[in-house]
Structure formats: C-alpha cells, structure tokens
C-alpha cells in the first residue's frame with residue numbers, strides 16, 4: 001500500500017517537474033532583432049538647447065490661474081529660434097492658452113497620423129529645498145556630463161528631443177508619408193484638462209484617429225531590479241487611475257478640560273488607520289502579466305522557471321513582488337493619506353478635522369470601487385467623504401502584439417542594443433490618458449536612463465539627464481519617425 005502511494009507520488013512529482021521544465025524551455029525571448037542605429041547627432045549643441053529650455057519657469061500650480069503664461073510664451077519664442085526648420089515646415093497652433101500642437105503634414109493623407117507627446121510644464125521646487133540642489137534648478141547648468149534642472153527628466157528633455165529629431169530629419173531632406181503630430185501640453189502636472197484634453201477635442205473635431213501615440217511614462221531602468229545584468233526599457237501599455245478623497249468630521253467644539261471620548265481628530269485618525277490597514281486587494285493585471293512574459297525569458301534558469309509557470313507560482317510572485325513599493329503599486333490600488341488638518345489651539349477641542357487621501361487606481365478597479373471600499377472600510381457615518389477636483393479612471397491596456405509596439409521596441413533596441421524591452425504598468429499619470437479616446441495604441445516610454453538613486457530626482461532635488469543619454473533619446477525619436485512615418 002505504502003509502496004503504491006510512494007510510486008504515485010514519485011510519478012506525480014516527475015510529471016509536475018516535466019511540465020515546469022518544458023514550459024521553461026519553451027518560454028522564448030520576445031525581444032525583437034534590430035541593427036544598431038547609424039544616426040549621429042551633435043549632442044553638445046543639443047544639450048545646450050535643452051539647457052536653455054530648462055531656464056523657463058513654466059511651472060504648474062494647483063490653481064491654474066497662478067500659471068505664468070508669459071514664461072510659456074517666452075519658451076515658445078525660444079523654440080522658434082532653436083528649431084528654425086521645424087517652425088518653417090510644420091504648422092503650429094496654440095491650444096488652451098499655452099499648449100502647442102505641431103502638424104507635419106504627410107504626403108499620404110489616407111494614412112492615420114502618429115502622435116508624439118511631451119509636456120512643457122514642470123512641478124515647483126519644494127520651498128526650502130532650493131539650496132539642496134547642486135546647481136540652481138532653473139539655471140540650465142551643464143556640468144559633469146549632465147544637464148541639470150527642473151524638467152531635465154520630466155519632461156522637457158522629451159519635448160526637445162522630439163524637436164531635435166524632426167529638425168534633423170528636415171535637415172536631411174526627409175518628407176513624411178504619414179502625418180506626424182507633436183502635442184505639448186502645458187498643465188500635465190495638474191491633470192491636463194486645459195492642454196492635452198483640449199488638443200484631443202481639436203483632433204477629434206478634425207476627424208483624426210492616430211495610428212499610435214507615444215508619451216512619457218516608462219524609462220530605461222538600470223540596477224533597479226537587483227541581479228539583472230541588463231538595462232530594462234519599460235514601455236507603459238496602461239496607466240493607473242487617479243482619485244483624491246477628502247474625509248471630514250464636524251462635531252461640537254468646546255473646552256479641552258471636559259473632552260468627549262473622541263475628538264474630531266480621534267474620529268478621523270481612526271478612519272485613516274482603518275483605510276491603511278484594509279488595503280484594496282492585490283492582483284496581476286494584463287500589463288503586469290505582459291511584463292513577466294517579456295522579462296521572464298531573459299532571466300537565469302530558476303527565475304525563468306518561476307515566471308514561466310505563473311499558474312503555479314503566482315502567489316509566490318505576488319508576495320515577493322508586492323513586498324517592494326513599486327511592486328505593490330503595480331499590483332493594487334494604492335491608498336495614501338497625504339494631508340491632515342485640524343485644531344487651532346492646544347486647549348480648544350477642534351470642531352472639525354479633515355484629511356485628503358490619494359488613490360492610484362489599478363486597471364480593473366474603478367472610482368466606484370474605491371468609493372465603495374472606502375465607505376465599507378471606514379464604516380463610520382460621522383466621517384463625510386467627498387471627491388476632490390481632478391480624477392481619472394485607469395486607462396485601457398494597449399496591445400503588445402501590435403506592429404506599433406514592435407516598432408517602438410525595435411527603435412529602442414537600435415539605440416540601446418543591450419536593453420530588454422518590457423511592457424509596463426505606469427503607476428503615475430500622464431497626459432496620454434486623454435488620447436486613449438482616439439486610439440487603442442497608446443505607449444508610454446522615453447529613453448531616460450534611471451538608476452537606483454534617480455527615482456527621487458523626478459519631482460525632487462537635483463533632477464538631471466546625462467548628455468550622452470540625451471543623445472540616445474534624440475536618436476530613438478529619429479528611428480521611430482523613420483520607421484513609422486517616412
């Protein structure tokens with residue numbers, strides 16, 4: 001009897017082992033072959049133009065009436081002088097006050113246009129941190145092989161790299177077959193409602209349905225995932241949604257010598273504690289599944305075996321991956337209390353307390369799901385819940401099987417041949433969310449190289465881009481335009 005059981009066990013383990021190994025061996029690389037680019041550019045001159053662009057204080061403020069439109073106008077005038085061919089050959093329109101829409105008309109108007117995006121605005125420098133910068137954030141410093149300043153990564157380098165690419169193609173006499181549209185919003189950092197959203201309306205009125213759209217969102221990660229010996233170029237195929245909720249409590253005030261069991265602060269603090277404890281559930285979504293499909297085959301045998309057999313190892317992967325901040329953000333709708341206000345004096349009971357909680361919504365969840373979850377988790381009628389200003393649902397997921405995804409992957413590998421291209425879920429937000437109405441093929445990537453210390457530079461201190469890296473960004477757009485539009 002025991003012998004028979006043992007035999008069955010051995011047979012079962014062998015079959016399982018066989019399945020795991022066969023799936024691993026047939027888990028083939030999805031990287032496209034690409035001949036290295038031969039495009040050369042004058043990277044020093046290009047870096048100097050980027051540095052000039054970083055000097056304009058095109059800052060996004062929460063209150064859009066605080067925008068300094070004169071700075072945007074000055075930037076526009078500089079672009080005219082820095083990219084003369086672009087401004088001669090392309091049509092340029094100003095949309096929504098300060099957004100720019102360039103049209104490079106293709107010879108064959110029956111072809112759907114392509115759209116390259118970037119944004120002109122930058123986040124403010126946090127007051128009190130100006131002196132922490134190695135080079136003043138709006139000085140446009142070039143030093144130690146880098147261009148320094150607010151917007152060097154997010155997102156002025158993409159804007160100028162695209163203009164450099166078009167300028168270069170014009171200088172070499174290229175004429176596009178397919179129309180190329182450049183869309184540069186001016187309020188991306190506060191949701192893009194006056195910029196990208198207006199541009200989308202305009203294109204829609206004109207009956208234009210882009211073949212595909214490329215915006216910021218993914219980067220070339222180096223040394224961020226421990227143990228990987230190659231750079232990973234992350235191409236965002238979806239992005240999370242956005243919602244901020246204000247929680248507020250109103251009670252009778254009074255003297256703090258005779259307090260009730262809970263003050264407004266206590267009630268609200270309990271609600272926030274419940275929200276942080278009861279997180280929305282984790283799950284692998286198509287964009288993240290696709291990431292594992294593309295990354296897995298490039299990994300050493302054991303890791304490859306795990307990735308190739310997610311039907312068995314999914315719980316392990318979710319637990320491991322979810323233990324990192326970025327992994328957690330890619331696996332669930334995140335909950336982040338970001339503001340808290342209450343109280344005016346130490347011996348006065350506060351009559352009100354309010355907090356803001358920011359949610360980044362996983363594809364598959366929705367604003368409705370989050371509201372329902374929050375009400376259930378807090379479960380306290382004294383806490384009022386209100387949606388604040390800008391919000392967006394998660395984007396649809398763009399296909400990784402489209403020829404457009406392959407074109408982008410090929411262009412990346414032409415410029416950085418060692419890079420492994422992987423689909424990605426963008427955990428922040430981009431202006432491209434407004435374009436998902438016009439086309440299913442929206443991809444979010446730029447060739448900014450990002451090492452472990454670089455993530456904090458985005459929206460933080462000492463934002464900078466490598467000069468050689470900036471050259472790669474330009475060449476990527478040259479290749480992409482040549483493949484897609486020429």
Ligand SMILES: [Zn+2]
Pocket residue numbers: 119154155188216
């Ligand atoms: Zn950005």
